[in-house]
Amino acid sequence: MSKEQPAFTTYQNYINGEWVSSRSGEVYENFNPADTRQSIGRFQDSTSEDINLAVAAAKEAFEKWRLVPAPRRAEILFKAAQIIVDRKEEYAREMTREMGKVLKETRGDVQEAIDMAYFIGGEGRRLYGQTTPAELPNKFAMSVRQPVGLCGLITPWNFPMAIPSWKIMPALVCGNTCVIKPAESTPVSAINLVKVLHEAGLPKGVVNLVTGDGPKAGEPLVKHKNVRLISFTGSVEVGRIVSQAAAPDFKHCHMEMGGKNVIIVLDDANIDLAVEGAVWGGFGTTGQRCTAASRVVLHKKVYKEFLEKFVARARALRVGNGLDESVEMGPSANESQMNTVLRYIEIGKNEDKATLLTGGERLTEGDLKYGYFTQPTIFGDVDPNMRVAQEEIFGPVVSLIPCDSLEQAVEIGNNVQYGLSAAIYTQDVNKAFAAMRDMYTGIFYVNSSTIGAEVHLPFGGTKNTGNGHREAGTAALDLFSEWKSVYVDYSGKLQKAQIDEWKGTE
Numbered sequence: 001m002s003k004e005q006p007a008f009t010t011y012q013n014y015i016n017g018e019w020v021s022s023r024s025g026e027v028y029e030n031f032n033p034a035d036t037r038q039s040i041g042r043f044q045d046s047t048s049e050d051i052n053l054a055v056a057a058a059k060e061a062f063e064k065w066r067l068v069p070a071p072r073r074a075e076i077l078f079k080a081a082q083i084i085v086d087r088k089e090e091y092a093r094e095m096t097r098e099m100g101k102v103l104k105e106t107r108g109d110v111q112e113a114i115d116m117a118y119f120i121g122g123e124g125r126r127l128y129g130q131t132t133p134a135e136l137p138n139k140f141a142m143s144v145r146q147p148v149g150l151c152g153l154i155t156p157w158n159f160p161m162a163i164p165s166w167k168i169m170p171a172l173v174c175g176n177t178c179v180i181k182p183a184e185s186t187p188v189s190a191i192n193l194v195k196v197l198h199e200a201g202l203p204k205g206v207v208n209l210v211t212g213d214g215p216k217a218g219e220p221l222v223k224h225k226n227v228r229l230i231s232f233t234g235s236v237e238v239g240r241i242v243s244q245a246a247a248p249d250f251k252h253c254h255m256e257m258g259g260k261n262v263i264i265v266l267d268d269a270n271i272d273l274a275v276e277g278a279v280w281g282g283f284g285t286t287g288q289r290c291t292a293a294s295r296v297v298l299h300k301k302v303y304k305e306f307l308e309k310f311v312a313r314a315r316a317l318r319v320g321n322g323l324d325e326s327v328e329m330g331p332s333a334n335e336s337q338m339n340t341v342l343r344y345i346e347i348g349k350n351e352d353k354a355t356l357l358t359g360g361e362r363l364t365e366g367d368l369k370y371g372y373f374t375q376p377t378i379f380g381d382v383d384p385n386m387r388v389a390q391e392e393i394f395g396p397v398v399s400l401i402p403c404d405s406l407e408q409a410v411e412i413g414n415n416v417q418y419g420l421s422a423a424i425y426t427q428d429v430n431k432a433f434a435a436m437r438d439m440y441t442g443i444f445y446v447n448s449s450t451i452g453a454e455v456h457l458p459f460g461g462t463k464n465t466g467n468g469h470r471e472a473g474t475a476a477l478d479l480f481s482e483w484k485s486v487y488v489d490y491s492g493k494l495q496k497a498q499i500d501e502w503k504g505t506e
């Protein structure tokens, strides 16, 4: 049963273990993107004053938290995971209301936070370093992980609980404290996650949450002198600003940005399977995944068959309020995102070569007019250099690009500024492996769509998608810890590495 939230719930910031209002007392209101007549609630419109308080709390908490044994830190995550399991349905419904994606997917988003808690909690008993021989006698050498310190986490609206969990949980296991600024339009899910950590027994100040927009709340967080690490997921444009703001203090800086992901369909592919993958990758989450399949590069021999089946599937997709279990695609998450989608559809329509095969319109029938709905849209015969085939749209718009060979498909696939995810559909293992080697992306799928990464593998991409780091998997530990190499000399004399000569055992 869904329990609707009363209108005008006011959510607060979480600072030093307490729920508090912003210093200015200012709030902003969010609305359901599937029906803007429904208020989601009011949220603190925070400024640098609130950030300063949150950072001060996190700084103080760090001195104790770093000394808590990692397996004990992890126990809190295990408890949190159990609480989220019990509330999975409730949190999924709240996420659908605030963000729009369909219930099946918001359940998956919440599940991803559970998976991350169990996976990275397990790392609390590993956090492996190296023990290694020393080059001098009676000397011991090892490397250990130490926390970076205070982490500023900035998270997007498309995975409102999963992505905060990818950042908060490994940060905690490694012994860091943090301040999170979730996306302005989807703070409820991050608030739910933080509530759970509080209930699971996280000491005060270890995690702090401050809501608000980028310029007023995000920027002071990124620039704060006491913040040692920034982990940001969002657009390339904002990522550039964040990265520059973090540079003067040499903060650790993790950037996870856009994608223009490709599905390659070869002439020997199982076409029905490829169509399913393209529907899921292109229109799942209303195309609002960094890993969304916004391009399909098709061998000419299967182009027509694929196109007919894909267009038919897109036309049949049920678009509507994600709380309705029969709905397959929800709205854009906010008005400006819908406007971006409509703008790109116009750009595509005005290109000489591309053909609009289906969709292209905002949906306004009945109650849909109260939400940000657009039709699943497909352009055919797209030239790979067109803007719709080069720029991230973050909406339900897919470009079909014909090709003659695997080599050409790989070239088209790689010829974008991003390098997050790619997929190939083929029955030929040789071609699959060649594409796996040659696609310059951080994630690669064979006979599966471009989306669906699992938490125990590294997540991230090449080129303008990221700046060389990976989150999730054990790679997350490299993000949220620093190496300390330790040498213990028990010879009782001064020994000089690189200089002392080995004179034998006599």
Ligand code: UN1
Binding pocket: 112, 158, 159, 288, 289, 290, 291, 292, 450, 451, 452, 453, 454
């Ligand atoms: C994103 O693409 O924005 O791989 C995150 C997936 C999800 C996470 C996606 N597990 O599809």
